[in-house]
Amino acid sequence: xxxxxxxxxxxxxxxxxxxxxxxxxxxxxxxxxxxxxxxxxxxxxxxxxxxxxxxxxxxxxxxxxxxxxxxxxxxxxxxxxxxxxxxxxxxxxxxxxxxxxxxxxxxxxxxxxxxxxxxxxxxxxxxxxxxxxxxxxxxxxxxxxxxxxxxxxxxxxxxxxxxxxxxxxxxxxxxxxxxxxxxxxxxxxxxxxxxxxxxxxxxxxxxxxxxxxxxxxxxxxxxxxxxxxxxxxxxxxxxxxxxxxxxxxxxxxxxxxxxxxxxxxxxxxxxxxxxxxxxxxxxxxxxxxxxxxxxxxxxxxxxxxxxxxxxxxxxxxxxxxxxxxxxxxxxxxxxxxxxxxxxxxxxxxxxxxxxxxxxxxxxxxxxxxxxxxxxxxxxxxxxxxxxxxxxxxxxxxxxxxxxxxxxxxxxxxxxxxxxxxxxxxxxxxxxxxxxxxxxxxxxxxxxxxxxxxxxx
Amino acid sequence: xxxxxxxxxxxxxxxxxxxxxxxxxxxxxxxxxxxxxxxxxxxxxxxxxxxxxxxxxxxxxxxxxxxxxxxxxxxxxxxxxxxxxxxxxxxxxxxxxxxxxxxxxxxxxxxxxxxxxxxxxxxxxxxxxxxxxxxxxxxxxxxxxxxxxxxxxxxxxxxxxxxxxxxxxxxxxxxxxxxxxxxxxxxxxxxxxxxxxxxxxxxxxxxxxxxxxxxxxxxxxxxxxxxxxxxxxxxxxxxxxxxxxxxxxx
Numbered sequence: 001x002x003x004x005x006x007x008x009x010x011x012x013x014x015x016x017x018x019x020x021x022x023x024x025x026x027x028x029x030x031x032x033x034x035x036x037x038x039x040x041x042x043x044x045x046x047x048x049x050x051x052x053x054x055x056x057x058x059x060x061x062x063x064x065x066x067x068x069x070x071x072x073x074x075x076x077x078x079x080x081x082x083x084x085x086x087x088x089x090x091x092x093x094x095x096x097x098x099x100x101x102x103x104x105x106x107x108x109x110x111x112x113x114x115x116x117x118x119x120x121x122x123x124x125x126x127x128x129x130x131x132x133x134x135x136x137x138x139x140x141x142x143x144x145x146x147x148x149x150x151x152x153x154x155x156x157x158x159x160x161x162x163x164x165x166x167x168x169x170x171x172x173x174x175x176x177x178x179x180x181x182x183x184x185x186x187x188x189x190x191x192x193x194x195x196x197x198x199x200x201x202x203x204x205x206x207x208x209x210x211x212x213x214x215x216x217x218x219x220x221x222x223x224x225x226x227x228x229x230x231x232x233x234x235x236x237x238x239x240x241x242x243x244x245x246x247x248x249x250x251x252x253x254x255x256x257x258x259x260x261x262x263x264x265x266x267x268x269x270x271x272x273x274x275x276x277x278x279x280x281x282x283x284x285x286x287x288x289x290x291x292x293x294x295x296x297x298x299x300x301x302x303x304x305x306x307x308x309x310x311x312x313x314x315x316x317x318x319x320x321x322x323x324x325x326x327x328x329x330x331x332x333x334x335x336x337x338x339x340x341x342x343x344x345x346x347x348x349x350x351x352x353x354x355x356x357x358x359x360x361x362x363x364x365x366x367x368x369x370x371x372x373x374x375x376x377x378x379x380x381x382x383x384x385x386x387x388x389x390x391x392x393x394x395x396x397x398x399x400x401x402x403x404x405x406x407x408x409x410x411x412x413x414x415x416x417x418x419x420x421x422x423x424x425x426x427x428x429x430x431x432x433x434x435x436x437x438x439x440x441x442x443x444x445x446x447x448x449x450x451x452x453x454x455x456x
Numbered sequence: 457x458x459x460x461x462x463x464x465x466x467x468x469x470x471x472x473x474x475x476x477x478x479x480x481x482x483x484x485x486x487x488x489x490x491x492x493x494x495x496x497x498x499x500x501x502x503x504x505x506x507x508x509x510x511x512x513x514x515x516x517x518x519x520x521x522x523x524x525x526x527x528x529x530x531x532x533x534x535x536x537x538x539x540x541x542x543x544x545x546x547x548x549x550x551x552x553x554x555x556x557x558x559x560x561x562x563x564x565x566x567x568x569x570x571x572x573x574x575x576x577x578x579x580x581x582x583x584x585x586x587x588x589x590x591x592x593x594x595x596x597x598x599x600x601x602x603x604x605x606x607x608x609x610x611x612x613x614x615x616x617x618x619x620x621x622x623x624x625x626x627x628x629x630x631x632x633x634x635x636x637x638x639x640x641x642x643x644x645x646x647x648x649x650x651x652x653x654x655x656x657x658x659x660x661x662x663x664x665x666x667x668x669x670x671x672x673x674x675x676x677x678x679x680x681x682x683x684x685x686x687x688x689x690x691x692x693x694x695x696x697x698x699x700x701x702x703x704x705x706x
Contacts, residue, residue, distance in 0.1 A: 288609030
C-alpha cells in the first residue's frame with residue numbers, strides 16, 4: 001500500500017473571490033482504495049476532483065495554497081495533460097463528454113492523446129470493449145445511445161488509458177435505477193480485476209450499496225430531516241381525467257384520473273415514454289384523446305426553459321392571473337420578486353415555475369425529472385414544496401427515477417413500458433410487488449424494505 | 457467506381473474545387489461555366505452514388521437565383537446597342553446583353569454544382585481529420601469543430617423543447633416576421649446559457665482524457681492520398697481546361 005493522492009492543508013479560491021472555497025484540507029488516499037467524498041452541492045466537491053486531475057488551477061486561474069501530491073510527485077511538476085494519462089475521469093453529464101461520432105472513434109481519440117502507436121490501438125480498443133461488455137457497440141453512434149450506455153462508454157474511455165486512479169463525478173445522477181445498478185456492478189468487477197484506485201464524489205450513496213470502503217466527509221451535510229413518507233391529502237374531487245391519450249408514433253391509449261391533492265409518480269425505464277406522456281398531457285405535442293381540464297401546468301427538468309420575462313414577479317404575473325402576490329407569499333418568493341428569474345437558485349426557479357402555473361389557473365402540475373442531480377437538501381426542499389401544494393389541493397404527476405423519493409411522496413404510481421401505460425396503481429400496492437417493479441426495470445425503494453421488515 | 461468521389465481525399469477535393477471556382481471567376485462568357493457545370497454533373501453521375509432527389513431539391517434555390525440574375529441583367533442592362541437576337545414582351549435583347557446574362561446565371565449554377573459535389577460526397581468527420589493530417593490544421597481547432605458538430609442535434613432538441621415550453625406560457629407567435637425574430641431572443645438566451653455550460657463540460661472531459669491541443673503523431677483513422685486522388689483531380693482540371701479553352705474557339 002502506498003499513497004497515491006495526498007492533500008496537505010490545501011486551500012483554493014476562484015479568481016476575484018475573497019473567501020476560500022476550500023480551506024486547510026488534508027487527506028490522503030492509498031493505492032487500490034475505493035473512496036467516496038460527500039458534502040452538499042456547491043461546497044466544492046467538484047473543485048477538489050479538478051484539483052486531483054489538474055484541470056484546476058490552470059483552467060480557471062484560481063489560487064491554490066498548500067501541497068497536492070499525486071502519484072508520489074508534486075502536482076506542479078507535471079506537464080499539462082501529463083497527469084491525465086494516469087488519472088482518468090468519468091463525468092456526470094452523459095451528453096457533454098464525447099467529441100466524436102462513434103464509440104470506436106471516441107476510444108481512438110483517447111489513444112491518440114496518449115500517443116499510443118497505431119499498431120496497438122486496435123488491440124486495446126478490442127480489449128476495453130470486451131472488459132466493459134460493449135463489444136457490440138463498437139460502431140454505434142454515441143448520440144443515439146441511452147444515458148446508461150453513454151456512461152459505460154465514458155468508463156471505457158477512462159479505462160482504455162489503464163489509469164492508476166479513476167475519478168468519478170456523480171456518474172449515476174442521470175441514469176435510471178437499473179442502469180445505475182449495472183454500472184456499479186460492472187465497476188465493482190473491473191476494480192477487483194484491475195486494482196485501480198477509485199475516488200468518487202456522490203451525494204446519493206443508496207445506489208452504490210457497499211461499493212465504497214471509506215467515506216470522506218468534506219463538509220458536514222447541513223442536518224436534513226430524513227424525508228418521511230407523507231400523509232395523503234387526497235380530496236374527493238376529480239382534478240384530471242385522461243381518456244385514450246395517444247400520439248401518432250409512440251404513446252398508446254392511456255386512460256387515468258387524478259383527484260385533487262393527489263400526488264402521482266410516473267415511473268418506468270429510460271425510453272419508456274414518460275416524457276412523451278407528459279408532453280402529450282400538457283398539449284406540447286399533438287395527441288389524440290381527451291384531457292380534462294385541457295390546460296395543465298408543466299415544469300421541465302430545467303425550469304428556466306419556461307421563463308420569458310425579466311423579473312420573478314413579472315414571470316408569475318405573465319399569464320394574467322390575479323393571485324400573483326398571494327402565490328409569491330405562499331411559495332416564499334417575495335424576497336426575490338425583483339430578481340431575474342435566471343439568476344435565482346434552482347429550487348427558487350422551480351418555485352417560480354410552479355407559481356406561474358398556478359397563477360394561470362393550472363391546478364394540475366406535471367414535473368419532468370425534478371429529482372435528477374439534486375442533493376439531500378434540495379430534495380427535501382422539493383418534497384416540502386410538493387407536500388405543501390398538495391395539501392392546498394394541487395394535483396401532481398411527477399416523472400422520477402428516484403424510487404426513495406417516489407416512495408416518500410407518491411399516493412399513486414403510474415407505470416409505463418414501451419410507450420404503454422401498464423397501470424395506475426395505489427403506491428403501496430407497487431412497493432409490495434417486486435415482480436411488478438422488476439417488469440418495469442425499477443428497484444425496490446429501501447424505505448419500503450424497512451417498512452416490510454418492521455411488519456414481518 | 458461509384459464510390460470514387462466519396463473516397464477521394466477530402467482535403468485534396470477541397471483544394472481542387474476551390475481552385476476550380478477561383479479559375480471560373482476569371483472567365484466571363486457563357487460557355488466556360490456551362491461546360492464546367494455539365495462536366496461536374498457528369499463526374500458525379502459516373503463516380504458517385506449521391507441521392508439525386510436531394511441534389512435536385514438543393515439545386516432549386518440556385519436555379520431560381522440564377523434565373524434572377526439572368527432576368528435582372530437583361531432588364532437593367534446598361535448597353536442596349538447592337539444586333540437584336542431576341543424580342544420578348546417588347547424587350548429587344550442584344551447579343552451582348554444575352555451573353556452577359558447567361559454568363560452570370562451559368563456562373564451561379566457552376567459554383568452551386570461544385571459546392572454541392574463537395575458537400576454531398578464528403579463526410580464531415582473525415583474532412584476535419586484530413587485537414588488535420590494533410591493540411592496541418594491545429595488539433596485544437598479541428599476537435600472544436602468536431603465537438604460543435606456533435607452538439608447540433610442536442611441544440612436542436614433543446615430549441616424545440618424551449619419553444620414548446622414558451623407556447624405553454626401563452627407566448628403566441630406573432631404575425632410579424634420581424635417581431636418573431638426579435639422574440640427569438642427569449643429562446644436563445646436559455647440556450648446560450650446551456651451551451652456555455654455544456655461547452656465547458658466538454659472541454660474538461662477532453663482535457664481529462666489527456667487532450668492538450670498539441671500536434672499529433674499517431675492517428676487511428678489515417679486519411680491517405682493515393683492514385684485515385686490524382687486521377688480524379690486530373691479529371692476536374694480537364695473539365696476546367698475544356699471550359700476555359702472554349703472561350704477561345706466559340
